[in-house]
Amino acid sequence: MRKSYNKLLSALPNSVFQRLSFHLEEVSLSQGQTIHKSGELITDVYFPRQASVSLVLILSDKSTTEVGLVGNEGMAGLPVILGGKQTNSDSIVQIAGTAMKLPSQILQEEFQRGEELQKLLLLYTQAQLSQIAQIAACQSHHVIEQRLARWLLLVRDCTNKNTLPLTQKLISMMLGVRRASVTEAAISLQQAGIITYSRGQIVIVNSQLLETFACECYGKIKEEYSRLLNPRL
Template sequence: MPTATSPPQSAIQNHLLAALPEDIFERIAPHLELIPMPLGEVLYESGGQLHHAYFPTTAIVSLHYVMENGASAEIAGVGNDGVVGISLFMGGNTTPSRATVCSSGHAYRLKARLMMEEFNRAGPMMRLMLRYTQALITQMSQTAVCNRHHSMEQQMCRWLLFTLDRSPSHELIMTQELIASMLGVRREGITETAGDLQRAGLISYRRGHITVQDRAGLEARACECYNVVKKEFRRLLREA
């Protein structure tokens, strides 16, 4: 732990850090910095240099692509089940996507050099990061398929469920505008869909807050993508 005063999160709250063998965790622990991740912060820009790897505890980060005309779409989300900055060890050092904080919270960060050093030992850290990358690939693939074939309501339910899984509470702090930009759809469409879900008793919301009332109901309205990705994460990372 980097600080003497106990932080509001422990590194164990990030599943990847928790899954590391003790000796490796103790080697990197002194270098883990717990930092606040305010809503909207840009962790890296398309093509930009990465200086740290981020292991979210309570924050949620969105990897998305912004097109020439300004429209954008989320490619994948990263919460306490993952790490931001895989291109550090995959070799390219940058990616054409952007990473921003879409739900504020905290994360542990690790300097790029240290991350790469540990990865290059070609031991458990490397194997864990590669398995996680494989899970992330599944998430991205499923996003592609989902964007092609599933309705806005299905996609919104899927997105809420993923976000819920990575959140400490049942209340999500986010505007409909934010959700729309994540899914790459119109804000008005989200307003309508959210209204439907609220009338059905699945969620309730007020200005910038969404509370999930009926998780099973959301799962029933979500597309298969939610479960495919969730199962694959469990399969690949159950080593923990």
Template sequence: MQSDSVKTPDQIENRLLAALPDQDRRAVLANCESVELRRGEVINEPGDRIRDVYFPTDSFVSLVAPPADHTGLEVRLVGNEGMIGTPLILGVEFTQIRTFVQGPGPAWRLSSEGFGEAMHQSSVLQARLHRYLDVLMNQSIQLLTCTRFHRVEARLARWLLMTQDRAHSNHFHVTHELLALLLGVRRVGVTKAASALQERQLIQYRRGEVTVLDRTGLQSAACGCYGAAEAMYEQVLG
């Protein structure tokens, strides 16, 4: 069911779609549905057939890889810069990733059939999404390096900056338990890292509510992966 607060086509904010030529963008949007994503809503589980793709606008979504011996690890955080359902770009109908809504808000939803038709009809859309896949593959390599070599505090600072970008706000919700899952560390590690950032007055964190107080300071606390990933996106897609 659509929400009255969901944005209409002339208010589009998804960057992948907004960069398309007007005719191509309108053709895609003609088959899209405006939906309101709810926090915690599960879009896909591993092994699911991908029935729809999503282009977030004021929402953002976590993609988590669930290894057998661990609760999971976030492999991607997608907001209005990207899309959910990328295997369909390559013609793959199933996903091996758990996908759930981290930040609630509006998104565009397009059926897998409609997405395939849009790709077939627009070579510009097809080329742009192939470039997007290239960005994701390179960012995945960077994430592996970051997870292996960088301290939890620096990784947390990076994640908070990424979330702030996608939430379009200095304030958002996330619990210690969820952060431990997303960063692939124990809860005590998250508590220690968050406390260190709070003591430096970079953030305020209480009962799952985060407020970024000093973005410049948070950028200094983050590992260099933050700026590198964003620069990569701008170079290929900006």
């Protein structure tokens, strides 16, 4: 049963997992659901299983951009262990699925023990900060086709799925571009035989070509996660 859990939870020693298991609750997350809202107290953290969650900045003019992504390798709600208790971004479900929900207070208590959970979450925090920095560079320096390819690869890794229920509206919201730009980029990838694209769904048919098409940022993000977490996960 542990193997089917989120990778962070699966990596915990049995003693730690058992303490948390009394408080863990499996929940279903729907696409577009906001699980953490900017400026509000984070009462629960989420360990995605099949779901993926985007960390999204919403500006005063209502424009949006994704600054981070959480899937089955991580946890949504990192400010809880850093002492901030709130976040300046919204955590929005990108791909529907299940997650394990844990009260923030329980996580804080376990984190303060200074045992394996603390070590694991600190490494994950470093990996997440590296991802956020790389995405910021990507948004500024790479063309939309490369950014879309990078983003699709990250979503695939977060969910272990090649068929992704994604709309133009959602993708444009995550990448901070116009819907027309998403359409043009998706058509380019489809014509190259990398994806099939229909209304509300993208299927990755050639992952190797998609990685070739993507900018260097996907590889950098993947390398840093592997360096920090693979020995433990």
